[in-house]
Amino acid sequence: MVWGGGGSGTCGALAHAAMAVETGQVQHVAVFRSLCQGPGHRYGQAGGFNELPHLNFLVPFGMFSPPLMIAPLVQRYIYEFGAKPEHFGEVALVCRDNAQRNPRAVMCGRPLTMEDYLNARMIAEPLRLLDCCQENDGASAVIVTTVERARDLNQKPIRILAAAQGGAAGWGDGALGSHNMPIHEYGAGNGATLARRLYERVGITAADIDTVQIYDHFTGCVLMTLENFGFCGRGEAGPFVAEGNIRWPHGRVPLNTSGGHLSEAYIHGLNLVVEGVRQLRGESTSQIKDAELCLVTAGMSASPMSAAILGV
Amino acid sequence: MTYLPNEIPGPVPNDADQMFWHYCQQHELRFQRCTSCRRFRHPPTPVCPHCQSFQSEWVPAPETGVIFSFTIVHHPAHAAMKTVVPYNIVVVDFPACDHVRLVSNLIDVPSQEIRIGMDVVVTWETTGNDMVVPRFKRRGS
Numbered sequence: 272m273v274w275g276g277g278g279s280g281t282c283g284a285l286a287h288a289a290m291a292v293e294t295g296q297v298q299h300v301a302v303f304r305s306l307c308q309g310p311g312h313r314y315g316q317a318g319g320f321n322e323l324p325h326l327n328f329l330v331p332f333g334m335f336s337p338p339l340m341i342a343p344l345v346q347r348y349i350y351e352f353g354a355k356p357e358h359f360g361e362v363a364l365v366c367r368d369n370a371q372r373n374p375r376a377v378m379c380g381r382p383l384t385m386e387d388y389l390n391a392r393m394i395a396e397p398l399r400l401l402d403c404c405q406e407n408d409g410a411s412a413v414i415v416t417t418v419e420r421a422r423d424l425n426q427k428p429i430r431i432l433a434a435a436q437g438g439a440a441g442w443g444d445g446a447l448g449s450h451n452m453p454i455h456e457y458g459a460g461n462g463a464t465l466a467r468r469l470y471e472r473v474g475i476t477a478a479d480i481d482t483v484q485i486y487d488h489f490t491g492c493v494l495m496t497l498e499n500f501g502f503c504g505r506g507e508a509g510p511f512v513a514e515g516n517i518r519w520p521h522g523r524v525p526l527n528t529s530g531g532h533l534s535e536a537y538i539h540g541l542n543l544v545v546e547g548v549r550q551l552r553g554e555s556t557s558q559i560k561d562a563e564l565c566l567v568t569a570g571m572s573a574s575p576m577s578a579a580i581l582g583v
Numbered sequence: 584m585t586y587l588p589n590e591i592p593g594p595v596p597n598d599a600d601q602m603f604w605h606y607c608q609q610h611e612l613r614f615q616r617c618t619s620c621r622r623f624r625h626p627p628t629p630v631c632p633h634c635q636s637f638q639s640e641w642v643p644a645p646e647t648g649v650i651f652s653f654t655i656v657h658h659p660a661h662a663a664m665k666t667v668v669p670y671n672i673v674v675v676d677f678p679a680c681d682h683v684r685l686v687s688n689l690i691d692v693p694s695q696e697i698r699i700g701m702d703v704v705v706t707w708e709t710t711g712n713d714m715v716v717p718r719f720k721r722r723g724s
Contacts, residue, residue, distance in 0.1 A: 315660060316661070317661035325626050327595065327597070331591065331592065343674050395656045396654055396656075
């Protein structure tokens, strides 16, 4: 089974796996993602995304790769809400700081200051180098089975309380397409519908979530996703993160506790799922005390995106 | 001299968008509009996403568009861009056409002067594969 949608489909793969075991079609599913870009194109270069729709309306105008596609969204977000470079920098710093405690993180041993962040070279304004996740080879996997079978295993079972894949109407024309998503949602992200569905299914709100693993391909997308999933109001995520709310260990919702895509590794979101499992098992290198509920998101700038709520 | 080099890929028309490029070849910017619910859509599609009608027409765009967002690109993601950076990419909004937007370039404005809300008018350039594409100039320039 292939999940589709690039990194946007990662939690959708969890949903498919859960459906397969719950309907008795299989006993166990390995959900994995492996990336080896060496032999082919790298994602950050022209030609790395030949499968995208609407390239006729992007490539002839020099819009070759995801940073260039995301940059206008973040520019518009800044225009509408006055977000500051330091707000985006806080996301990069939080991830890098968490990576210092994670020996598996690519950026472990390479701490970052706000000055480093602000002085990093521009990729596509307003995106600096350190607003963009790293590119690397690597792989992650989780095993999905029924709770009954999982109880017989050595590892503590972690529940997929809800997982879903989808997007708002019109987001097929999103940021990795022609930029014709509904105009009032430009620079807003694509996750609000999905968030509502997931919270309703579990019977919780954002206030109940202990830690979040948010798809951090770009720092600006993290701010938009925090808003989509109700951790703060529309346009408020900049001040929200600047006030320390995503910092480990005492922030309101410590974010990307393994270092995320920005500083652990870029495995299309599956390493975020793995970190969510570690948190709920009490095995994270940046452990949240008594963590019981973790939100994991995948994508946001294309459609469909996906997300999951994991619980003990 | 075009704004971007001829070495980068030009459009290769497909079943859905060939009429858009057909009009561009004639230096006409037209957008697809549903003849049933009369709503514009872009990029072109066979079926209206609002009312599912298969019937559509191609309506000339207004002369002026508005910069809705933009980026200044410093990283040459394509080898041919190494001597071109920094260059701009703009998202041009056509409010009178149900806010359809084009991703394009503003060819006559220095990077530091580009602003959201600027009025722009279409101009035409030819790509390396002899396709004509819409780019933009500041209105009144």
